[in-house]
Amino acid sequence: MNHFNPEQALSETRREFGEHGGVTPSISRSSTFTVIDPETMPEIFGGIRGPQQGGCFLYSRHFNPTVDILARYLAAMEGTEFAVCTASGMSAISCALLQLCRNGDHIVSSDTIYGGTHALLEDLLPQLGITTTFVDPTDTDAFKKAITPKTRVLYTEVLGNPTLKIADIRALSKLARAEGLSLVVDNTFAPMMISPAHLGADVVVYSMTKYINGASDLVAGAICTTKAMVHQLMDLHTGRVMLLGPTMDPRMAYDIIQRLPHLALRMREHSRRALAVCRRLEELGVAVVYPGLDSFAQHDLATGLINRGYGYGGMFTVDCGTRDRADDLLDELQNKEDFGYIAVSLGYFDTLMSCSGASTSSEISPDDQKKMGLSPGLVRLSIGYTGSLEKRIEQMERAVTAVGLTNK
Numbered sequence: 001m002n003h004f005n006p007e008q009a010l011s012e013t014r015r016e017f018g019e020h021g022g023v024t025p026s027i028s029r030s031s032t033f034t035v036i037d038p039e040t041m042p043e044i045f046g047g048i049r050g051p052q053q054g055g056c057f058l059y060s061r062h063f064n065p066t067v068d069i070l071a072r073y074l075a076a077m078e079g080t081e082f083a084v085c086t087a088s089g090m091s092a093i094s095c096a097l098l099q100l101c102r103n104g105d106h107i108v109s110s111d112t113i114y115g116g117t118h119a120l121l122e123d124l125l126p127q128l129g130i131t132t133t134f135v136d137p138t139d140t141d142a143f144k145k146a147i148t149p150k151t152r153v154l155y156t157e158v159l160g161n162p163t164l165k166i167a168d169i170r171a172l173s174k175l176a177r178a179e180g181l182s183l184v185v186d187n188t189f190a191p192m193m194i195s196p197a198h199l200g201a202d203v204v205v206y207s208m209t210k211y212i213n214g215a216s217d218l219v220a221g222a223i224c225t226t227k228a229m230v231h232q233l234m235d236l237h238t239g240r241v242m243l244l245g246p247t248m249d250p251r252m253a254y255d256i257i258q259r260l261p262h263l264a265l266r267m268r269e270h271s272r273r274a275l276a277v278c279r280r281l282e283e284l285g286v287a288v289v290y291p292g293l294d295s296f297a298q299h300d301l302a303t304g305l306i307n308r309g310y311g312y313g314g315m316f317t318v319d320c321g322t323r324d325r326a327d328d329l330l331d332e333l334q335n336k337e338d339f340g341y342i343a344v345s346l347g348y349f350d351t352l353m354s355c356s357g358a359s360t361s362s363e364i365s366p367d368d369q370k371k372m373g374l375s376p377g378l379v380r381l382s383i384g385y386t387g388s389l390e391k392r393i394e395q396m397e398r399a400v401t402a403v404g405l406t407n408k
């Protein structure tokens, strides 16, 4: 296990207080900022003289004081030099990839990724001359074999969505380094729990819509990386975030700043409950997949990648075999037991669950779903932490028994 402590790192970064001694930061909602000395305008505009160089903020699509606080906190938590906050997870992913790849370039990606990212790589980026080869994330050699002279980026999620297959980030980062490529990792499923930059990733992207925010009430993303890459992303002439413009609103940044301090607590409780529910499901003979179970094919790799003390996350899957049975289980869990809600997304305080093949992975063709090991009856659950755990386990037991998923 790793000894990096993201919670500690976050607490040690300089704390921002509000005007008038407020314990929370102030929200700077200005889109533009006054330049006191007109002669400094060219240097400020050119990015040479920022607030830290005796200049000032200029315009909020570029940098904004409140959004910068969040970026600084995220960078501390990830152990990267800096971060850029964006309007969504997809804009973080697309801007990072577009910054690293030009027309003619090539990406090697895990085939077990979020449906929107799969569509970006498979359908949209080829229209811009950027192609992708998809490989099994558990097979580092497959990444190596797929590399061509045109390859610029290796892309993966740590815990693949929705099959929870784990990519060996250490091995992939060694490969990326040896080949002169950038390793981009989507860590949306595992903030705090896994620190990809500490394992060698060059760029860590997040959908903050999920666990980081944790309240399912906003859409946001982040790119955590080097100062040099942040400067490229914000470059006045070619910066993908600067010019494509998926800027984060300062009010949004404030909301997320207020939820970061309890992210670690939340992750621990999601993990504790997921493990308890999954152990019970396994006892009942249900086809449950969870990285924290000894039966999980890559349990040792998972243990070797996670930071100590956060558990194995809040995501698990139950394979119901067929779509119809998956629907029956969802119906029991939501409408009879009130265990959780049938909804896409994850990382909420209540349980969210969906049949992946028919929802968040439906952009992926049935053939490709089969190849990545996604059964049509797979139900993905993002376990919540409301209600008593004992009652939740009883509800789950009744539901899987009613649908006939137990072998006991």
Ligand SMILES: *Cc1c(COP(=O)(O)O)cnc(C)c1O
Pocket: 088, 089, 090, 091, 114, 116, 117, 157, 161, 186, 188, 189, 206, 207, 208, 209, 210, 219, 220, 221
């Ligand atoms: C939701 C999600 C995204 C996309 O994020 P948005 O905030 O919806 O744009 C990307 N990757 C993963 C793993 C996700 O779960």
